Amino acid sequence: xxDYSLKTIxxxxxxxxxxxxxxxxxxxxxxxxxxxxxxxxxxxxVIGNATGCxxxxxFMYPYTAWEDSYIHNAFENAGATLSGVETAYRVLKKxxxxxxxxxxxxxxxxxxxxxxxxxxxxxxxxxxRGHDMVYVxxxxxxxxxxxxxxxxxxxxxxxxxxxxxGKQSNGKMQNRKDxxxxxxxxxxxxxxxxxxxxxxxxxxxxxxxxxxxxxxxxLNIMTPCPRGWRYDTPEIMDICKLAVETCYWPLFEVExxxxxxxxxxxxxxxxxxxxRMQGRFKHLFKKGNEDLLVQFQKxxxxxxxxxxxxxxxxx
Amino acid sequence: MAIKERMSxxxxxxxxxxxxxxxxxxxxxxxxxxxxxxxxxxxxANGEIDTEFIPVESEHSAMSATIGAEAAxxxxxxxxxxxxxxxxxxxxxxxxxxxxxxxxxxxxxTLSGPININCDHSDGxxxxxxxxxxxxxxxxxxxxxxxxxxxxxxxxxxxxxPIMICQDGFITSHAVENIELLEDxxxxxxVGEYQPEEYLLNPGKPIAVGPYSVSNYAMEGKKNQxxxxxxxxxxxxxxxxxxxxxxxxxxxxxxxxxxxxAEYIMLMIGSAAGTAKQAVDDLRDQGKKVGVLxxxxxxxxxxxxxxxxxxxxKAVAILDRCESYNGNGGxxxxxxxxxxxxxxxxxxxxxxxxGLAGRDFTVSDACDIFGELEDMVQNGKEVEQYQYVRxxx
Numbered sequence: 001x002x003d004y005s006l007k008t009i010x011x012x013x014x015x016x017x018x019x020x021x022x023x024x025x026x027x028x029x030x031x032x033x034x035x036x037x038x039x040x041x042x043x044x045x046v047i048g049n050a051t052g053c054x055x056x057x058x059f060m061y062p063y064t065a066w067e068d069s070y071i072h073n074a075f076e077n078a079g080a081t082l083s084g085v086e087t088a089y090r091v092l093k094k095x096x097x098x099x100x101x102x103x104x105x106x107x108x109x110x111x112x113x114x115x116x117x118x119x120x121x122x123x124x125x126x127x128x129r130g131h132d133m134v135y136v137x138x139x140x141x142x143x144x145x146x147x148x149x150x151x152x153x154x155x156x157x158x159x160x161x162x163x164x165x166g167k168q169s170n171g172k173m174q175n176r177k178d179x180x181x182x183x184x185x186x187x188x189x190x191x192x193x194x195x196x197x198x199x200x201x202x203x204x205x206x207x208x209x210x211x212x213x214x215x216x217x218x219l220n221i222m223t224p225c226p227r228g229w230r231y232d233t234p235e236i237m238d239i240c241k242l243a244v245e246t247c248y249w250p251l252f253e254v255e256x257x258x259x260x261x262x263x264x265x266x267x268x269x270x271x272x273x274x275x276r277m278q279g280r281f282k283h284l285f286k287k288g289n290e291d292l293l294v295q296f297q298k299x300x301x302x303x304x305x306x307x308x309x310x311x312x313x314x315x
Numbered sequence: 316m317a318i319k320e321r322m323s324x325x326x327x328x329x330x331x332x333x334x335x336x337x338x339x340x341x342x343x344x345x346x347x348x349x350x351x352x353x354x355x356x357x358x359x360a361n362g363e364i365d366t367e368f369i370p371v372e373s374e375h376s377a378m379s380a381t382i383g384a385e386a387a388x389x390x391x392x393x394x395x396x397x398x399x400x401x402x403x404x405x406x407x408x409x410x411x412x413x414x415x416x417x418x419x420x421x422x423x424x425t426l427s428g429p430i431n432i433n434c435d436h437s438d439g440x441x442x443x444x445x446x447x448x449x450x451x452x453x454x455x456x457x458x459x460x461x462x463x464x465x466x467x468x469x470x471x472x473x474x475x476x477p478i479m480i481c482q483d484g485f486i487t488s489h490a491v492e493n494i495e496l497l498e499d500x501x502x503x504x505x506v507g508e509y510q511p512e513e514y515l516l517n518p519g520k521p522i523a524v525g526p527y528s529v530s531n532y533a534m535e536g537k538k539n540q541x542x543x544x545x546x547x548x549x550x551x552x553x554x555x556x557x558x559x560x561x562x563x564x565x566x567x568x569x570x571x572x573x574x575x576x577a578e579y580i581m582l583m584i585g586s587a588a589g590t591a592k593q594a595v596d597d598l599r600d601q602g603k604k605v606g607v608l609x610x611x612x613x614x615x616x617x618x619x620x621x622x623x624x625x626x627x628x629k630a631v632a633i634l635d636r637c638e639s640y641n642g643n644g645g646x647x648x649x650x651x652x653x654x655x656x657x658x659x660x661x662x663x664x665x666x667x668x669x670g671l672a673g674r675d676f677t678v679s680d681a682c683d684i685f686g687e688l689e690d691m692v693q694n695g696k697e698v699e700q701y702q703y704v705r706x707x708x
Contacts (some may be wrong), residue, residue, distance in 0.1 A: 060529055085387040
């Protein structure tokens with residue numbers, strides 16, 4: 001993996017065909033393509049998908065954008081559904097009903113609504129049972145498919161359609177759930193958090209590790225949504241960069257319980273730099289709301305310190 | 316050679332599962348079906364079968380994983396009761412619409428609330444419009460025999476639908492009765508290997524399952540499901556015929572007990588049919604022309620066949636072990652009445668609700684019902700057309 005080259009991996013055949021109906025510049029499809037590039041070309045895969053933007057836009061009967069076998073079942077059960085598929089693979093192999101050289105990998109995609117909220121039980125079950133699969137959460141911080149409703153992944157103060165900013169409201173009142181940490185506490189062999197950085201090396205390497213580590217793995221990928229976050233679509237890479245440089249979205253991995261920071265900013269930028277680019281936080285920059293920014297910064301600092309502490313621990 | 320044994324309904328279904336040795340079984344414990352995954356787990360632990368058991372964290376996940384496994388190309392099943400089936404409800408619809416021939420051992424128990432663990436049919440009846448085949452048993456022998464026929468029916472290319480094999484909670488599932496079992500070899504030959512045409516794990520031939528179905532296609536998909544369910548009727552009869560050849564036991568869409576010359580017929584599902592048959596025997600001794608029609612196949616609903624079977628009766632008592640909360644009767648009452656009307660069989664039909672949440676149903680209850688039908692027809696007694704049996708006044 002040390003000889004990673006974006007140019008080389010971009011020449012691999014695409015496993016998500018163009019022509020799907022996701023928005024231009026959508027973070028979810030960028031994440032999917034990046035994860036699938038980490039599959040070795042000779043390996044086949046079964047892709048699972050929770051209900052959400054990705055599913056309704058990539059597999060509209062009679063067309064599918066997926067080059068691999070694909071199963072969408074419902075909103076809250078992507079973890080359980082792929083548990084069944086992965087178990088079927090083991091039993092068909094065991095009983096000699098698949099050729100010796102047929103290698104299948106199992107990857108499921110869910111948005112934050114289908115993962116942090118309604119699908120959490122199913123995900124937790126699949127992780128605890130240790131199915132040899134990767135669950136990828138494309139976290140865009142709200143129920144985007146149904147029209148930008150808050151989820152437990154939505155950051156504090158975000159303006160969503162169920163936490164609208166108004167005379168009596170500054171947006172969402174609660175902090176976001178730390179799902180990567182929750183899944184790490186399931187004692188699975190591999191958990192990582194990533195997003196889109198410069199040459200996609202971080203995402204690629206983590207996806208490859210997740211896919212090729214035996215047992216259950218979880219990837220949490222921040223995938224900006226131009227509609228929900230209200231930024232200029234071409235700015236996606238800048239937004240992701242600022243999420244990392246402000247330590248809003250730190251890059252880390254947890255391998256067999258060992259926490260490691262993948263990247264430490266030389267100079268941690270103030271959270272305003274990340275928030276200012278997004279319409280959903282516009283109200284934070286109004287006169288009189290300075291304290292909200294202070295609160296937001298405090299929360300980012302607290303979580304960053306907690307993460308550093310976890311990463312410094314001997315294991 | 317048939318094997319003579321004594322076992323409960325749960326043991327009988329588990330024994331059938333052992334003989335079939337299916338590929339994948341995800342399941343979650345719930346009374347009274349819990350014994351089935353327990354017994355299967357023990358078979359696996361002892362190396363008697365090599366089915367993969369998935370101890371899921373809920374019934375919703377049980378059905379979700381069963382769907383995943385079946386779509387992947389594995390013969391799959393689960394077992395549940397009551398609230399477990401209710402929690403699966405969304406997934407029941409998906410199993411059927413994705414045309415997955417998986418099996419479910421349902422041990423009928425009432426739905427909450429208030430919470431109660433005993434038998435009625437509100438769980439199975441609640442799932443009556445989910446697109447599944449539903450076959451009900453009177454006793455452990457039928458539960459066993461029906462389960463052996465499940466996959467040959469469901470996997471038939473003209474059907475390709477999920478199948479629910481139902482037995483009455485505790486009354487059948489926990490009561491030990493005599494039973495005749497088939498040899499393992501006979502069962503394996505009868506059920507055969509599962510050879511799906513298209514599946515997720517077909518190397519080099521990927522498929523996609525569970526699309527967003529646009530309005531332009533969705534309605535045809537639903538009609539195809541309906542056609543498959545209609546096709547199941549003949550397939551159920553064909554499979555029953557093959558089963559008779561290996562077991563000597565015959566099955567139809569329903570069983571007619573002394574109905575040939577019967578003036579009064581009691582129509583019902585499940586274990587209470589045994590009680591009703593005893594009442595028929597007793598009343599026949601007194602010269603009464605009475606009979607029982609025990610419905611085995613509730614989905615697909617054999618409307619025409621039932622209407623024909625009742626054509627020459629004077630009155631039918633339709634017994635529902637389930638309230639439908641529509642102010643008009645139970646599910647069986649509604650469907651049988653519609654069948655009679657549509658086929659122009661204009662006989663008296665009274666709908667009785669009995670045995671909810673484990674309330675006893677006795678031979679004398681059945682005799683009283685036959686008496687009431689006779690009183691209505693012969694003496695013009697006014698009878699409530701939708702009433703409860705053994706209700707505390």
